[in-house]
Amino acid sequence: MAFVIVTGVSGAGKTRAVNALEDIGFYCVDNMPPALIPKFAELCVNTQGKIKNIAIVTDVRGGALFNSLFDGLEELKKQGCEYKIMFIDADNSVIIRRFKETRRKHPLSEAGMSIEEALEQERELLRPARERADYIIDTTNLSPAQLKQRITVLFMGDKRTGLIVNCMSFGFKYGIPPEGDLIFDVRCFPNPFYIESLKRLTGLDEPVRDYVFASEKTRGFVAKLFDMIDYLLPLYAEEGKSQLVVGIGCTGGKHRSVAIAEALYKHLLEKDIRAAVNHRDIQKP
Structure with a gap:
C-alpha cells in the first residue's frame, strides 16, 4: 500500500x-x-x-x-x-x-x-x-x-523501488529551480538562438539537436555528465534518496538545455533507470 x-x-x-x-x-x-x-x-x-x-x-x-x-x-x-x-x-x-x-x-x-x-x-x-x-x-x-x-x-511509473531521476531543462533568465539537487550550466556551448533558421525552434527539434551536438565541446561535456551521473546514482540510492532533480540550464531554456536534458533522459532509460524529463521554460517567450 x-x-x-x-x-x-x-x-x-x-x-x-x-x-x-x-x-x-x-x-x-x-x-x-x-x-x-x-x-x-x-x-x-x-x-x-x-x-x-x-x-x-x-x-x-x-x-x-x-x-x-x-x-x-x-x-x-x-x-x-x-x-x-x-x-x-x-x-x-x-x-x-x-x-x-x-x-x-x-x-x-x-x-x-x-x-x-x-x-x-x-x-x-x-x-x-x-x-x-x-x-x-x-x-x-x-x-x-x-x-x-x-x-x-x-x-x-515503474513500480520498482529506488531512485527516480528528473531531468529538468530551464533558463537562467527565469531563475534556478529551487528543487534542483545538481545544476549544470550549458551556456558556454554554441547557441542555436543566433542561427536564424533555428531561433524559433527548440531542443526537441532535430535541426537544433544536430547543431548542439555538432560541437565537440558539447559532446565532451555530455560524455562526462553521463559518467558523473552514473557514478553518483548508486551513492544517492544507498543514502536512501527517493528523487534526484538534475537541472540543465541555458540562457532561455529552449535550445541547448532542452537538447542535453533529453539526451540525459534517454541515457538513463537505456540503463533501465527510472527517469522523467521536464522542460520548465520551453514555452516561455
Whole structure:
C-alpha cells in the first residue's frame, strides 16, 4: 500500500497535487490532524486491499495540532506502515499573488499581520517537514499540467523501488529551480538562438539537436555528465534518496538545455533507470 503524506506551504498547490493523485487512483483525505493518521492507516489496512493507495494532506490549517506530525508518523512506522512525505512549495512572490487573486485568507494570518509575515511564520513551522521530505516539488514555474505529469511519473511509473531521476531543462533568465539537487550550466556551448533558421525552434527539434551536438565541446561535456551521473546514482540510492532533480540550464531554456536534458533522459532509460524529463521554460517567450 502506497501511503503519501502531502504537506507544504499554503497557496503552493497542494490541492492540485491531491487532484493529480486522485486521478491516478489514490484515496485522498484533506486536512487530517496528524494524531489521527495512524488510526486512519489502521482502518485502511483492515479494508483487506480495497484501499491500496492513500494520500493524506496535513498542514498548518490544523493549528497547534500540526505540531504532533512526527509523533503521528512515528506511530505509523511502529505499525509497519511505510510512508513518503511530499512537500509542495513555491516562491513567496507567487504565493502572495495567488492569495491576492483568490482573496483568500492565509490560515495563520491574524489582525494586522501581513501575508509576508504569515508566510514567514508558516515556513518556520514547516521547516522540519521540508527537511525530512522524500519529494519536494516547487510549483513556482510549473503549470497544472506539468505538476500532474511530475506526480504521475513519481507514483505511476515503474513500480520498482529506488531512485527516480528528473531531468529538468530551464533558463537562467527565469531563475534556478529551487528543487534542483545538481545544476549544470550549458551556456558556454554554441547557441542555436543566433542561427536564424533555428531561433524559433527548440531542443526537441532535430535541426537544433544536430547543431548542439555538432560541437565537440558539447559532446565532451555530455560524455562526462553521463559518467558523473552514473557514478553518483548508486551513492544517492544507498543514502536512501527517493528523487534526484538534475537541472540543465541555458540562457532561455529552449535550445541547448532542452537538447542535453533529453539526451540525459534517454541515457538513463537505456540503463533501465527510472527517469522523467521536464522542460520548465520551453514555452516561455
